Amino acid sequence: MSVVAERRPRLRRRHLNERLSLRRIGAMCLRHGYTIAASWPRMFDVIYWPTVQLLLWGFTTQFFLTHSSWLVNAAGALIAGVLLWDVLFRSQLNVSISFFEEVWSRNLGNLFVSPLSVYDFAAELMLMGAARSLVGMLVAALLAIPLYHYSIFDMGWALVAFFGALLIFGWAIGLAICALIYRWGQGAESMAWGAAFAIAPISGVYYPVATLPAWLQPVAWALPSSYVFEGMRAALIDGSFRADLMAWALLLDLVYLALGAALFFAAFEDARRRGKLLQQGE
Numbered sequence: 001m002s003v004v005a006e007r008r009p010r011l012r013r014r015h016l017n018e019r020l021s022l023r024r025i026g027a028m029c030l031r032h033g034y035t036i037a038a039s040w041p042r043m044f045d046v047i048y049w050p051t052v053q054l055l056l057w058g059f060t061t062q063f064f065l066t067h068s069s070w071l072v073n074a075a076g077a078l079i080a081g082v083l084l085w086d087v088l089f090r091s092q093l094n095v096s097i098s099f100f101e102e103v104w105s106r107n108l109g110n111l112f113v114s115p116l117s118v119y120d121f122a123a124e125l126m127l128m129g130a131a132r133s134l135v136g137m138l139v140a141a142l143l144a145i146p147l148y149h150y151s152i153f154d155m156g157w158a159l160v161a162f163f164g165a166l167l168i169f170g171w172a173i174g175l176a177i178c179a180l181i182y183r184w185g186q187g188a189e190s191m192a193w194g195a196a197f198a199i200a201p202i203s204g205v206y207y208p209v210a211t212l213p214a215w216l217q218p219v220a221w222a223l224p225s226s227y228v229f230e231g232m233r234a235a236l237i238d239g240s241f242r243a244d245l246m247a248w249a250l251l252l253d254l255v256y257l258a259l260g261a262a263l264f265f266a267a268f269e270d271a272r273r274r275g276k277l278l279q280q281g282e
Contacts, residue, residue, distance in 0.1 A: 077236050079150050081205045083141055084232060087163055088225055089196045090136050091170025092177070094129035099178045100189065118268045122261060125178070126171045133167060155232075158241045162228050165246065168253040169224045170196070172260035179260075182267035204229045224252040 102108050111121065141152050152159060177191050202209075202216060203225040209217055220226045227249035231242045 077233060078206060079144055079148055080152050080155075080232055080236060081229060083137060083144070083152050084162055084166060084228065085200065085203075085205045086140065087133055087137055088166040088170045090133040091129050091167045092173040092196045093170075093193070094132040095125045095171060095174025096177045098125050098128045099174075099181065103181065118265060122175065122264055125174070129171060129174060130167055133170070134163075137163070155235050158231070158235045161241075161246050162232055165224055165228050165249040165253055168250075168257055172253070172256035175257075175260035175264040179263040179267035182264075182271040199223055199225060202226070208233065222252070224249040224256065227252070 102111060145151050155162070173195055177195055180191055181189065202212060202220040203223055204211070204220060205225075209220045209226050209230060212220055227245040231245040231249070234240055234242045234245070
């Protein structure tokens with residue numbers, strides 16, 4: 001009986017510790033739950049990736065089911081789509097990452113007490129984004145030659161036009177994301193990693209815009225990336241450069257770049273007035 005009596009307090013302490021542990025876990029879950037619920041960027045991130053993956057590969061599967069001979073007539077179209085899509089994604093991401101590096105190091109305040117203007121800063125972000133995107137694409141394109149016996153450089157000067165159009169669109173998205181960071185802080189950082197993928201399903205990267213539902217096609221034609229990828233397929237399948245598609249892509253690029261830059265400058269002025277430049281950081 002003495003042994004049983006000695007074990008009872010231990011069991012009670014163990015059960016008490018287990019209950020306290022469950023309460024601590026519950027409290028932490030509530031904390032993170034409230035954090036997510038109070039931040040629309042975090043809430044958006046929860047449902048974002050499953051939805052994008054469903055749309056992208058759902059439309060891709062639907063297209064291939066009805067056009068099984070398409071790849072035979074357009075060898076390398078998927079590889080070209082991947083490489084050009086990465087230009088858009090990396091352009092947007094590299095602008096954002098260059099900005100984040102200043103935020104993480106709490107260097108924004110130091111930058112803007114120097115002669116550097118916000119216009120100089122935006123230009124530097126775009127130039128570094130272009131340089132990183134160019135290096136990344138060149139390496140991947142060169143690797144595709146021995147690995148898959150496909151050279152995207154066979155498109156000639158059309159490739160330069162496609163690269164430039166996607167690069168500018170990526171700049172516009174990247175500047176808009178930086179504006180969100182100015183306004184909502186680092187809770188909006190997740191947007192940088194997935195903003196470009198939000199438009200992937202309606203940009204016709206791996207399938208023509210005509211594959212999309214009729215009600216969604218006008219949305220796709222409002223994006224410069226859709227014109228670029230339609231032009232890419234015309235160059236691969238028909239061997240022709242569609243100047244009309246490129247003209248629309250560049251025109252929309254200018255519109256989106258102007259909007260992205262306007263958001264960036266407006267958010268900077270708002271952050272400067274509210275003293276948030278010195279508060280940004282890890």
